[in-house]
Amino acid sequence: MDKITKRSEDYSQWYLDVIAAADLAENSSVRGCMVIKPNGYALWENIQKILDAKFKATGVKNAYFPLFIPKTFLEKEAKHVEGFAKECAVVTHHRLAANNKGGLEPASPLENPLIVRPTSETIIYDAYAKWVESYRDLPLLINQWCNIVRWEMRTRLFLRTTEFLWQEGHTAHAGKKEAEERTKQMIDLYKSFMEEYLALPIISGRKTEAEKFPGADYTxxxxxxxxxxxxxxxxxxxxxxxxxxxxxxxxxLNEKGKEEYVHQTSWGLSTRLIGALIMVHSDDKGLVLPPKIAPLQLVIIPIWKNDAEKKKVLAKANSIAEKLREISIEVEVDERDERPGVKFFGWEKQGVPIRLEIGPKDIVNKSVVLARRDNGEKTIVKEQKLAAEVKKTLTAIQKNLFNRALDFQQKNTRSIDSWTDFKNSLKEKPGFILAHWCGDSKCEAAIQKETKATIRCIPFEQKKENGKCVFCGKKSTNRVIFAKAY
Amino acid sequence: MDKITKRSEDYSQWYLDVIAAADLAENSSVRGCMVIKPNGYALWENIQKILDAKFKATGVKNAYFPLFIPKTFLEKEAKHVEGFAKECAVVTHHRLAANNKGGLEPASPLENPLIVRPTSETIIYDAYAKWVESYRDLPLLINQWCNIVRWEMRTRLFLRTTEFLWQEGHTAHAGKKEAEERTKQMIDLYKSFMEEYLALPIISGRKTEAEKFPGADYTxxxxxxxxxxxxxxxxxxxxxxxxxxxxxxxxxLNEKGKEEYVHQTSWGLSTRLIGALIMVHSDDKGLVLPPKIAPLQLVIIPIWKNDAEKKKVLAKANSIAEKLREISIEVEVDERDERPGVKFFGWEKQGVPIRLEIGPKDIVNKSVVLARRDNGEKTIVKEQKLAAEVKKTLTAIQKNLFNRALDFQQKNTRSIDSWTDFKNSLKEKPGFILAHWCGDSKCEAAIQKETKATIRCIPFEQKKENGKCVFCGKKSTNRVIFAKAY
Structure with a gap:
């Protein structure tokens, strides 16, 4: 039960096995919709809590807008509707009524069909048009946490599901410069959040015209x-x-009493992020979680042979738990009547950063054993130094996970300058390719067609460098990142 | 602008005016769906934060289940589907495609229509059936915070909207007794939360058979x-x-290895609660909020006549704000270039519990003025005693709002024993009527038909008392609460 396929054997299956073994989510009976189980949802709650505070610190307030969007709203922005029309769940009736086969069928058709929001620009901006009158009403900085529906044909837990959860921020500004600054501020906020809390090394940049959001100036x-x-x-x-x-x-109306259109931004992040968290850190034994996002940071496994020992060890385990909770560490004592090995294995799969083992001998020695989930290291720690040692270890795990992922990312990112090398490189070894590109969507499409690699972004951080487009040979002033993508 | 109708003139209009003046919510362009604006959503966030912690303290965990429910799931419980079929939004297509009029229309029909959840029993219990195998898997204690859609024909902000936000708890137990205890535990939790935080005097009890949830044993x-x-x-x-x-x-499988069905509960509370909060405490000047749920507990209005004064007063105001924040009071300084009267009026409408006024003379006197939103009382407070005085005042406001509402509830609740009195009483004066009822749904329906009053509940707290049904005269052992209801 809960066997985890090795990454080297089948990476896709490994991903699904890790999710099942850690009890994070499962497919529901509704095509493409997942059930986010308590272990998975606890991750989302932590993400929400941290991000929400960061948003609010920049002046953003939360609100809630309708789930349904009139078809006519989507149609107002030509590129926007083009981008979403193919994957819209459409509500056409508002009642079920008995049919003559003894079942129920849709009844009371709507005059105007409604779309279940695939993103909320249109319904939110319909409200903004009423709210904004003068420059004094700006900037308008609003976020909402909600569910989203996009009818995906091929779904995959967390990464691509028909329904998912996200936040979407929507701001309106008097000036273009402020809107551009907000766009950058939020992508920087995402990057630092993901690096600091999720230990994900992030490359941030700009999307190409072909890859940008339908309706945006740029993404x-x-x-x-x-x-x-x-x-x-x-x-x-x-x-x-x-x-x-x-x-x-x-x-x-601007300060001079002249009418102007606002400049806007929107920004979002979804439960997809949990997929990244799983895929970057986990190993063949199951989930690995960075301590700063782990719902449970330390699990105590009491070890006993008889009832007398059990009583003593449990008392000690619970008193240790209390002390660690006092310094804000999330702790659980696993008191179940199971063999320690079964417990070790179970918590390992769930990615708890530290396991603390304590038995009768440890009590005598006034020490405990700490085992790290990230690298398997075990150390004996004197009880008196435990609080400090646990804190230090959590910090070390967080850092190690980030560094390990960064090292992997760097080792699998290479600069390539010829088209032959480009093609061979992707066949031999996956990863990111830094290559020159002329800026033409035709080259971008041709490269994708031959290699399945897309331009992930034009990175913000890079040195200017003259070169030639890896595909057509035309002039280029900077490299972009090509990769196969989820 | 933002004129508030008097309660005595038109209570319904007053309610809508208070919402508009406090900028809590508005109708969207989608029929029956509201936009919850930042001021209104902040109330929901506070409700969520407090309740969520209370749920978790009883062992409940959060999860997330699909928005869509297959029609066949609803049909599985006969009474359940009967209760919800008339107000279901039905998704029938998953794409929009160009029609020959240059517009878009629903395309790619679904083989099996999906219902947008009007409540989630069926989709959640489909998952529970897979999760529960042994008594060791029980109790299962799960909650979700989500949006809900019920196609209401007559909508009213917060009270009755096509889409609303809520939480729904769903538990499964091995024994009937445990399920009954959980049912009671959660209604008690709701009551104490509403009384303590929202200052709402609550009557809890059991619904009649006619008023119970479709599919429940009792509500x-x-x-x-x-x-x-x-x-x-x-x-x-x-x-x-x-x-x-x-x-x-x-x-x-129970402990003896025998197969049994689980016993279940579900419990919910929605954004409707905000409607109650508004209607119980607010007055002709606008919103009144209990301090324990108010997003902003105290607003500082600095008063100045010239730039020199402004600088000095603002510095003082901000230093006071800092000190109050240190003792966890939510404070804002209104630094806008507006007349103090305009500011007073604006914050009054928004229901901020305490207004603190400070001007140059107050600085000299080392004092400030505190004005209470609930009763208009103004007091001069020495700066040195401010923190203690603010805490005391917030506590006093919270208590006063509860007592005022309780007093009103008690004055408008009367015991009635004859059918003529019953009819006249409701015509003369609204309120709650405590009357004997025989337990027959026919009497209940007849009373409703004649008076529009329904049985709100059979209260938990009441003394047994022999009497006769106010309508038919048959024997009864306890009184129930009749009232017109929202």
């Missing part, structure tokens, strides 16, 4: 490398310019 | 009296018995 993104060398986009921040403002007539 | 509820004497149900907790367990085959 910025954060990308991470999975252990199979593929890229996963973990968040985006869009500079919407005045496209939606024109479509929805979001106008304000 | 318990919490009810509050609004200022117009009408009742509002603010939460429910259902003993589901084994009805859904049988329909969804949720079986477990």
């Amino acid at each position: 910025t993104c954060v990308e991470a490398m999975m252990q199979d060398g593929k890229a996963l986009q973990t968040g985006t921040s869009h500079m919407l310019g005045q496209n939606f403002a024109r479509a929805f007539k979001i106008k304000f | 318990t509820c919490v009810e509050a009296m609004m200022q117009d004497g009408k009742a509002l149900q603010t939460g429910t907790s259902h003993m589901l018995g084994q009805n859904f367990a049988r329909a969804f085959k949720i079986k477990f």
Whole structure:
């Protein structure tokens, strides 16, 4: 039961096995919709808590907008509807009524069908048009945490599901510069959040025209490398310019009394991020979680042989738990009547960063055993130094996971300058390729067609460097990142 | 602008005016769906934060289940589907495609239509059937925070909207007794939360057969009296018995290895509660908020006549704000260039419990003025005693709001024993009527038909008392609460 396939054997199956073994999520009976189980949802709650505070610190407030979007709203921004029309769940009736076969069928058709939100720009900006009158109403900085529906044909737990959870921020500004700054501020916030809390080394940059959000002037993104060398986009921040403002007539009187359209941004991050978290850190034994995001940071396994020992060891285990909780460490004592080995194995699969073992001998020696989930290291720690040692170990694990992932990312990122090398390189070994590109969507499409690699982003951080497009040989001034992606 | 109708003139309009003036919510362009604006959503966030911690303290964990429910799932429990079929949003297509009029229309019909969840018993219990195998898997204690859709024909902000936000808890137990205890535990939790934090005097009890949740064995509820004497149900907790367990085959092996159906409960509370909060405490000047749920507890209005004064007063105001924040009070300094009167009026409408005024003279006197939103009382407080005084005042406001509402509820609750009195009483004066009822649904329906009053609940707390049904004269052993309701 709960056998985990090795990464080297079948990476895709390994991913699903890790999710099952850690009891994070499962497919529901509704096509493409997942059930996020308590262990998985606890990760999302931690992500929400941290991010929400960070958003609010930049002046953002939360609100809630309707689940349904009138079809006519989507149609207002031509590129936007083009981007989403193919994957829309459409509500057409508002009642079920008995049919003559003894069952129920949709009844009371709607005059105007409603779309279940695939993203909320249009329904939110319909409201913004009413809210914004003067420059004094700006900037408008609003976020919502909600569910989203996109009818995906091929789904995969967390990574691509018909319904998912996310946050979407929507801001409106008086000036273009402020909107561009907010776009950058939020992608930077995502990057630092993911690096600091999720231990994910992130490359941030700008999407190409072909890859940008439908309706945006441009899109910025954060990308991470999975252990199979593929890229996963973990968040985006869009500079919407005045496209939606024109479509929805979001106008304000500036300080001189002149009417202008607002400049807008939108930015989002979803439960997909949990997929990245799993794929970057976990190993053949199961889930590995960075301490800063782990719902449970330390599990205590009391070890006993008889009832007398049990009583004594449990008392000690619980008193240790209390002390660690006092310094804000999330602890659980596993009191179940199971063999220690079964417990070790179970918590390992769930990715708890530290296991603390304590038995009768340890009590005599006034010490405990700490075992790290990330590298398997075991150390004997004197009880008196335990609190400090646990804190230090959690910090070390967090750092180690980040460094390990960064090392992997760097080792699997290579600069390539010839088209033959490019093609061979991707066949031989997955990873990120830094290559020159002329900026033409045609080259981008041709490269994708031949290699399945897409341009993940034009990284913000890179040195200017003259070169030639790896495909067509035309002039280029900087490298972009190519990779196969989830 | 933002004029508030008097309660005595038009209570319904007053309610909508208070919401508009406090900027809590508005109707969206989608029929029946509201936009919860930042001021309103902040209330929901506070409700969520407090309740979520209370749920977790009883062992409940959060999870997330699909938005969509297959039609066939709803049909599995006959009474359940009967209760919800008339108000279901039905998804029938998963794409929009160009039609020959240059517009878009629903395309790619679904083989099996999906219902947007009107409540999640069926989709959750489909999962529970897979999760539960042995008595060791029980109790299963899960909650989800999500959006819900019920196609209401007459909607009203917060009170009745096509889409609303709520939490729904779903538990499964090995024994009937445990399930009954959980049903009671959660309704008690709702009551104490609403009384302590929202200052709402609550009457809890059991619903009649006619008013129970479709599919439950019985329903318990919490009810509050609004200022117009009408009742509002603010939460429910259902003993589901084994009805859904049988329909969804949720079986477990008990300790003796015998297969049994689980016993279940479900319990929920929604954004409707915000409607109650508004209607119980607010006045003709606008929103009134209990300090324990108010997103902003104290607002500082600095008063100045010239730039020199402004600088000095603002510095003082911000230093006071800092000190109050240190003792965990939510404070804002209103630094806008507006007349103090305009600011007073604005914050009053938003229901901030305490206004603190400070001007140049106050600085000299080392004092400030505190004004209470609930009763308008103003006091001069020495700066040195400020922190203690603010805490004391917040406690006093919280208490006063509860007592005021309780007093109103008690004054508008009367015991009535004759049918003529019953009819006249409701015509003369709204409120709650405590009357004997024989237990027959026919009497209940007849009373409702004639008076529009329904049985709100059979209260838990009451003395046994022999009497005669107020309608038919048959024997009765206890009184129930009749009222017109939202």
